[in-house]
Amino acid sequence: xxxxxxxxxxxxxxxxxxxxxxxxxxxxxxxxxxxxxxxxxxxxxxxxxxxxxxxxxxxxxxxxxxxxxxxxxxxxxxxxxxxxxxxxxxxxxxxxxxxxxxxxxxxxxxxxxxxxxxxxxxxxxxxxxxxxxxxxxxxxxx
Amino acid sequence: xxxxxxxxxxxxxxxxxxxxxxxxxxxxxxxxxxxxxxxxxxxxxxxxxxxxxxxxxxxxxxxxxxxxxxxxxxxxxxxxxxxxxxxxxxxxxxxxxxxxxxxxxxxxxxxxxxxxxxxxxxxxxxxxxxxxxxxxxxxxxxxxxxxxxxxxxxxxxxxxxxxxxxxxxxxxxxxxxxxxxxxxxxxxxxxxxxxxxxxxxxxxxxxxxxxxxxxxxxxxxxxxxxxxxxxxxxxxxxxxxxxxxxxxxxxxxxxxxxxxxxxxxxxxxxxxxxxxxxxxxxxxxxxxxxxxxxxxxxxxxxxxxxxxxxxxxxxxxxxxxxxxxxxxxxxxxxxxxxxxxxxxxxxxxxxxxxxxxxxxxxxxxxxxxxxxxxxxxxxxxxxxxxxxxxxxxxxxxxxxxxxxxx
Numbered sequence: 282x283x284x285x286x287x288x289x290x291x292x293x294x295x296x297x298x299x300x301x302x303x304x305x306x307x308x309x310x311x312x313x314x315x316x317x318x319x320x321x322x323x324x325x326x327x328x329x330x331x332x333x334x335x336x337x338x339x340x341x342x343x344x345x346x347x348x349x350x351x352x353x354x355x356x357x358x359x360x361x362x363x364x365x366x367x368x369x370x371x372x373x374x375x376x377x378x379x380x381x382x383x384x385x386x387x388x389x390x391x392x393x394x395x396x397x398x399x400x401x402x403x404x405x406x407x408x409x410x411x412x413x414x415x416x417x418x419x420x421x422x423x
Numbered sequence: 424x425x426x427x428x429x430x431x432x433x434x435x436x437x438x439x440x441x442x443x444x445x446x447x448x449x450x451x452x453x454x455x456x457x458x459x460x461x462x463x464x465x466x467x468x469x470x471x472x473x474x475x476x477x478x479x480x481x482x483x484x485x486x487x488x489x490x491x492x493x494x495x496x497x498x499x500x501x502x503x504x505x506x507x508x509x510x511x512x513x514x515x516x517x518x519x520x521x522x523x524x525x526x527x528x529x530x531x532x533x534x535x536x537x538x539x540x541x542x543x544x545x546x547x548x549x550x551x552x553x554x555x556x557x558x559x560x561x562x563x564x565x566x567x568x569x570x571x572x573x574x575x576x577x578x579x580x581x582x583x584x585x586x587x588x589x590x591x592x593x594x595x596x597x598x599x600x601x602x603x604x605x606x607x608x609x610x611x612x613x614x615x616x617x618x619x620x621x622x623x624x625x626x627x628x629x630x631x632x633x634x635x636x637x638x639x640x641x642x643x644x645x646x647x648x649x650x651x652x653x654x655x656x657x658x659x660x661x662x663x664x665x666x667x668x669x670x671x672x673x674x675x676x677x678x679x680x681x682x683x684x685x686x687x688x689x690x691x692x693x694x695x696x697x698x699x700x701x702x703x704x705x706x707x708x709x710x711x712x713x714x715x716x717x718x719x720x721x722x723x724x725x726x727x728x729x730x731x732x733x734x735x736x737x738x739x740x741x742x743x744x745x746x747x748x749x750x751x752x753x754x755x756x757x758x759x760x761x762x763x764x765x766x767x768x769x770x771x772x773x774x775x776x777x778x779x780x781x782x783x784x785x786x787x788x789x790x791x792x793x794x795x796x797x798x799x800x801x802x803x804x805x806x807x808x809x810x811x812x813x814x815x816x817x818x819x820x821x822x823x824x825x826x827x828x829x
Contacts, residue, residue, distance in 0.1 A: 330668075374666060374679075375624060375627050375666065375677045375679075377666045377668075378666075378668045379665070379666060379667050379668055380665065380666050381662050381663075381664070381665040381666075382662070382663045382664055382665070382666075383662055383663055384662070384663045385663075390663065393662065395665040395666065395667055398662060
């Protein structure tokens, strides 16, 4: 991956919300009262199931993800990426139904669709092994 | 059936399939045939001269030291089948002492659930029953076919009861698997409902796919998970591993699949890949002889680094290119027979022939050997990326710092 993906927020401990953050109006229908995903999370392109309902919690964090490409490994030609702010946070890698992990880019791995490798759909920093983010904008909801 | 309880699934499933009717799709998955000799894990290496070469160790248990990897005794499997039979019949108070005829219990055959989600094509495709396990003789331990029958089953209930169990968990495995089925780790009340809320996985397993470049490893994996085959093989440089979920006999299994494409230099694939893998799929291309000739080198790595109880599966890929075939099926079978416990299969990721079946069979084999509690606790976020280790030529033994040369 050519584009380094850095967090936009200042170096801060990963969010550990005792109370779930308020969801933006756009994602109101997706988050339950406990802050978990109401609906299953699917790949936008192939419909592969990434997360079951309730497997993740809503989290706000500014993360820079490269633009979606057919291959996650393809360099983000033209540079840049998208700053995405709304994510599903998963604590355990094995909570995913189906997901792929790219090779390391610095100390970051990106999440891609396991079946069609579309992505990146998510972000994971190796320094924090218990946080996996899936950007709402990069996925579909059942 | 997908979401039903484990017990319910076990009860419901056997009625649907004919264990004896092996469809075309499973015809490709041959059970490794037992041979008279002792096929060692490493082809061409005669480990045991004969069944009685090590009298002290008991029938079929002797083996030279070193990095041999005997498989555990096969009597375990008939016991496990009886366990499953009990599950099908309803819950008993606990495991009865095995002692009944191992051959008397019908083998419940589960219908593998098609993988992936939302695949309309899967519904129309005939489901392939899992191959029943051979009742007599152990495909695992070649030493002393009579030995497996002679071993008292009860002795395997207690690990280390006189049999040199390489894996104490192996003996306890069947205990665990059988009794655990009686007390599902997940909340029993929940699991009894037909439609249950999503539950965490019952099992987490690591599987690696290895083989020379260009044999179609990635296509095999993609085919496994989705019904699309990419003609232009995608570069897999970018993907490290994938988490996939399958359901097998009512159990939910999370697989962490490492596809080692791009690291075919034998030395660069880290030993950690092998060590933690419960299943190893070794792929060659039937149309390219060199990929078959490379297999001993892969076996060296497996012998060196892989866990002794890892399930092995040899796959000859690209069955769709029959006209260009260079390796016959017999050659592939013969190679697999030489290695204890290795199954053989030919497949075509392009035609989706046998692809689901081989993965499911591999997972099924792994499950049969695994204790429930071990699996549930085993995998965590700890294995996120495997950094390459310093190169170790396969010929050299691993460094042992405290050994003095004398």
